[in-house]
Amino acid sequence: MLWNLALIFLLGIILGRICIKLKLPALVGYLIAGLLLGDVTNLLSSDFLALSSDLRRFALIVILFRAGLALDLTELKKVGRPAVMLCFVPACFEILGCTLLAPMLLGLSYLEGALLGSVIAAVSPAVVVPRMLNLIEKNLGTEHAIPQMILAGASVDDVFVLVMFSAFCTMIEGGTFSPAVLLDIPVSIILGIIFGIVIGLLLIAIFKHTNLSNILMLIILLSVGFLCMTLEDISPVPFSGMLAVMTIGIVIFRKTPDIAKSISLPLGNVWVFAEIILFVLVGAAVELSYIVMFGIAAVIMIIGALLFRMVGVGVSVTKTSLTKKERLFSMIAYCPKATVQAAIGSVPLSLGFACGHTVLTAAVLAILITAPFGAFLIDTLSQKLLQNN
Numbered sequence: 001m002l003w004n005l006a007l008i009f010l011l012g013i014i015l016g017r018i019c020i021k022l023k024l025p026a027l028v029g030y031l032i033a034g035l036l037l038g039d040v041t042n043l044l045s046s047d048f049l050a051l052s053s054d055l056r057r058f059a060l061i062v063i064l065f066r067a068g069l070a071l072d073l074t075e076l077k078k079v080g081r082p083a084v085m086l087c088f089v090p091a092c093f094e095i096l097g098c099t100l101l102a103p104m105l106l107g108l109s110y111l112e113g114a115l116l117g118s119v120i121a122a123v124s125p126a127v128v129v130p131r132m133l134n135l136i137e138k139n140l141g142t143e144h145a146i147p148q149m150i151l152a153g154a155s156v157d158d159v160f161v162l163v164m165f166s167a168f169c170t171m172i173e174g175g176t177f178s179p180a181v182l183l184d185i186p187v188s189i190i191l192g193i194i195f196g197i198v199i200g201l202l203l204i205a206i207f208k209h210t211n212l213s214n215i216l217m218l219i220i221l222l223s224v225g226f227l228c229m230t231l232e233d234i235s236p237v238p239f240s241g242m243l244a245v246m247t248i249g250i251v252i253f254r255k256t257p258d259i260a261k262s263i264s265l266p267l268g269n270v271w272v273f274a275e276i277i278l279f280v281l282v283g284a285a286v287e288l289s290y291i292v293m294f295g296i297a298a299v300i301m302i303i304g305a306l307l308f309r310m311v312g313v314g315v316s317v318t319k320t321s322l323t324k325k326e327r328l329f330s331m332i333a334y335c336p337k338a339t340v341q342a343a344i345g346s347v348p349l350s351l352g353f354a355c356g357h358t359v360l361t362a363a364v365l366a367i368l369i370t371a372p373f374g375a376f377l378i379d380t381l382s383q384k385l386l387q388n389n
Helices: 002-021 026-040 052-070 073-079 081-086 089-106 110-120 125-138 146-174 179-208 214-234 241-255 257-285 288-316 324-333 339-344 356-385
Strands: none
Touching (some): 052 241, 052 339, 089 146, 089 288, 125 356, 146 324, 146 339, 257 339
8 A cells, every 4th residue: 555655646746747847737747657557567556446436536525625615606696697508508518529429439329428428528627727817817808707707617517517427327327218317417416405505504513613723624524525425325315425515615615715715725735635646546547458449539539529518618608798719718728628537537437337448548538638738728828819907
C-alpha cells in the first residue's frame, strides 16, 4: 500500500509539474503517470487496484462538495434562461450524439452508447472554473455575464450528467430498456434534493451550536457524504446520493457562507490529494490494447459528440444579446472534459458491463483530447472573442 502510494504521488507530481511548464493542465501528467504505472510497467499491486473504485468515489464526493459549497444559485437567476438551459441542454445533445455514433463507430448498442454519452458529456470544473474566475477578474465578457453563465451552468451540468449516468447503469443492469425506468430520474432527483436540504440544515444547527474546528467540520461533512453514497446503493427507492451531497453543500453555502468558506479551505487541500489519486488510478485502469483497437474510432466519436454539444450550447444562448464571437467562445469553453470522466469512467468496467473497457478508453481519450486543447483555446481566444469591460 505505502509503496503504491509513493509511486502514485511522486510520479504524478513530477509529470504534473512538467505539464504545467508546457502550459498543459497537471491532470494530463497524472493520467500519463497512471498509464506508465499500470499497463506499461504493472508496478501497482492488484490488491491496491482493488481499492481504486472506493478511492474514486471518495474523490467524487470531494468534487460534489466543492461544487455545492461554491455554487451561488442567485447567479443562475441573474443570468436567467441561458444559464438554466446550459445546465442540461448541451449534455442532452452530447448524449444523443454518442447514442447515434457509438453503435456505428464502436459497435455498442444504443443503450450502451447512451451510457458512454453520460460518461463523457460533463464539462470539467477542474479546467473551466479557474479560467472563468480569471476572466471575471479581467472583466472579459462580463458585460453579458458570459463567465458567470458558464460557471453556474457547468456546476449543475455535472450533477445532471451524473444522475443520467446512474439511470443508464440501472437500465443496463436490468438487461432491457424500460421507459418506466425513466420515471426513476425525477424521483431520484427530488428525493436527493429533499434529503440534502434536511441534512444540510441539521449540519448547520450542529456546526452553529458546537465549537468544532474547521477540520472536524470537514471530517463530519465527508462522513455524511459517504453515508449518502452508501444510502444510494442500498435504498429500495430511487435516490441520488450524488445530488444529496451537492445539495448539502448548497444549503450550507446559502444559509451560512462563513461556515462554507471555513470548510472550503481545508476541502481544497483534500482535493490536491484526491485529484492526484483519481487521475493516476484512471490512467492505471486503461489497457493500451483498447486504445490501439478503438483509438481512431473513439476520437472520431468524441469529436462528433462535441459538435453535438456545441450545437446544444448554441441552442441554449439563442435569443440573447451575445455576439457571434461570444457565442463561439461559449461553445468552446463548454467542451473540456476531465474530472467527472475520471470519477465514473471506470465504473461500467467495475460493474462488469460488456462495454466497460470501451467506455473507459473513450473517457480517457476525451480527457486527453479536450482538457489540454480546451484550456489552450479558452486562454488564447478569450482575448480575441470577448470584450474587455
